[in-house]
Amino acid sequence: MALRVYDTRSRSKREFISIVSGKVSLYACGITPYSPSHLGHARQAIAFDVITRWLRHSGYDVNYVTNFTDIDDKIINVANAEGVDFSIVAERNIADYYEVMDAMNVLRADDYPRVTGTIPEIIEMIEQLVEKGHAYVEDDGVYFEIDTAPEKYGQLTGQTLDMVRAGAGGRVDGTGSGKRDHRDFALWKLAKSGEPSWESPWGQGRPGWHIECSAMSLKHLGETFDIHGGGSDLLFPHHEAEIFQSECCLGIEPVVKYWIHNGMINVDGEKMSKSLGNFWTIRDTFEHVSPLELRYSLLNAPYRQPVEFNMAMLEESQKHYQRMIAIYGKALVATGSGDWNGFSTLEAAAENFIAGMNDDFNTRTAMVEVQSIVRELQSLFADNNDDNFIAAGVGWLTEFAGEILGLLPDEETTRSMVAEDNTARTELEMIVEPLLVERSLARDSKNWARADEIRNELSALGVKVKDGPDGPVWELK
RNA sequence: GCACGGGUGGCAGAGUAGUUAUGCAGUGGACUGCAAAUCCAUGUACCUGGGUGCAAAUCCCGGCCUGUGCUCCA
Known part of the structure; x- marks a missing residue:
């Protein structure tokens, strides 16, 4: 059965056909490491981890790239407050990210490019945008001019230029910005005194928020690539800005074949965020449940749906997880792990699992099948018979719950x-x-x-x- | 206000036209001194008003509610 993915740009599920047969290039917007990683980061990383695992299981050779935005205002603010270099703050939080993601069985991406390692490519891209007339230089930085490609506006969010123009229009006052239009956005920001900065044709400064992803995806995946992902809160302006930058620079449309966005984590019906004080870091959560129990809870809903996070859902997932790992461990030791092919129950479960995953990576449907096999094994194990079937069921769980969903430690x-x-x-x-x-x-x-x-x-x-x-x-x- | 999602049983959460979702909780039963675990059985549902269809939770239109975004920064 063919894989279908929901593409935000076309707002529909489309059959997945990669640009190069047998290969998939995937870029997902990563984190800005100014504080320890929170549950929103976990959800994003796990969602794209499972997507990558599924594509690989389906036979694709996947090149998965996700970045660290390791220089920005928030990092600078934290560094200033602590009296240390910005890189100290970034390194510390990147180390935290790797540690918690490893614990949750998130496989490492093929590359983790950083803004600070991509400065020449960023400058080159901005230069081309200026040359092609899509960007202009002001005394505080370089800006992308939206009016040079108005047809690209609202590609992901459905908003039109006029909608946003109605809000303000003309030069922005009182912001200290050199923008000619409030919808333009910064490509290069000239440094204020004391800020970290890099040399550029326009003076010492640093990249604007959006340009780094255009430059890094181009550098690592090429002029066009299959999937660009990230949290749904990045749709606008970040991802729309990327469309402007990449497509105007390269003269290609589309640069990205499928846009995939994961839903937010909500607490009491609202997006988890620091300003609301409803914030859980991943480590906070580890105080209550194990890393794989947390992973289980986050895969219990399809990646595009918001996840309502609270102790009750966490405890329920914990209960389910513990039941699964208990029977898996007992059965593995008792009967070993066998080939599930030829057992109709297991083949049917595999078929449903595969159909679910092929329908826009529906992990919820997949987990229902996992649960059904867990029940089946518990029942048979209690009766203490049919070792061949139990071994096959263990093999099934190893493949589907373990290798694909990443929920189980390996057999050893x-x-x-x-x-x-x-x-x-x-x-x-x-x-x-x-x-x-x-x-x-x-x-x-x-x-x-x-x-x-x-x-x-x-x-x-x-x-x-x-x-x-x-x-x-x-x-x- | 505008854009894009979502509104399913006590709770979580699948399901895009006709067939049991599933899990947790509840109830009845097996087992049990009690408890736990396990097993078997079982009730409760599709926001609202229209429309199309033989048939709609599922498609179309309106309304209501709700989430995210709407560029200083992220």
Whole structure:
């Protein structure tokens, strides 16, 4: 079945056909590292991680590039407040980004270009825009002139020039900006004293916000590429500005074949943002759930939908995740991992999973199939039969929940996790077993108070007792 | 105000024309001294007003509600 993706520019799902057969070039707008990464960053990174994994699983050779905007006003402000160089702030937060993303099983992109490593290419692009008459130089910087390509306005948001023109129009007053029109945007900003800056034909300064992505995508992916992604809050003005810059500079339309935008994380119905004080960093969230539990919760909705984030949804995901990893680990150790082909239940689940992913990367549909296999395995495992099917189910989970959705540690890691649990179990056995014997005697004589007391003692040791038909079994919490 | 999304059961959240979503919670049952886990069964739904169709949660038009964006910066 063919892959269909929702393209923001055409506002419809379109069949995905890459520019070069068998290859996909993908650029996703990354972060501005001025503070530790928050859940919005996690959602974006995980969304494009899964998109990349799916494209690769579908047989494409993917070149995935995502950037760090490592110089901007917010970084400068933080650096000034701390009395350090801006690069210290950027490096610290980039390190944080890698660490939390690695923990959540986000595979590394093929390249992580930085603005500060792309200055010559940015300057060259601006020079071309000036030469072609799309940009003008003022005494505080270089600006892109919207009126030189009015037909490109509103390509992603549907807004027209007149709509925005109605707001102000003409030269902007009182902003200290040299813009000739309030819809123009900065390509190069000349440095004020004390600001970090780079040499350019127009003087010491730094790039405007939008130009870096045009320059980096051109440098790493070429004049046209398949997919450009990012958060939906970047649609305007950032991505529309990129269309102006790239297409006017290169004289190509379109430069980007498919635009893909992920939805926001909401708290109490509103976008998570620092100004509203409803902000969760990724590390804050790790205080409550494990990195892969968080990943699970963020894949539980399709990437374009807003995610309503709260403790209840987090705890629900945690419960589902723990059930999945528990049966996966137990079954893996018990039966090993096998080929799922030839088992009709597993083939049907695979078919639905694939259909879901091919329908604009619908991870929600995919997760429903994962859940159904988890239930299937629990049921069979409880009956303790059909090892071949259980092994095949484990293989299915390894491929779909593990390799594609990135929700499971690899089989080797899972085995060693189970082994560690067993080791801890063995160490506790000498304490637990005698207590369980005593409790069984208490239960036999219907001394429920003593039986419950012992169960509470064991609970305090981190041991959970379950009374089954064949006597008590216990596990580590 | 304008642009672009979304409005589904107690909650989360799929589903673009006719067929059970799924999960959590609830209820009944198995197992159980109780609990937990697991299993089986089960009720509750498609914002509103029109329209098209044999048939609409699903397509079209209006309304209402809600999210994001609307350029100092991000």
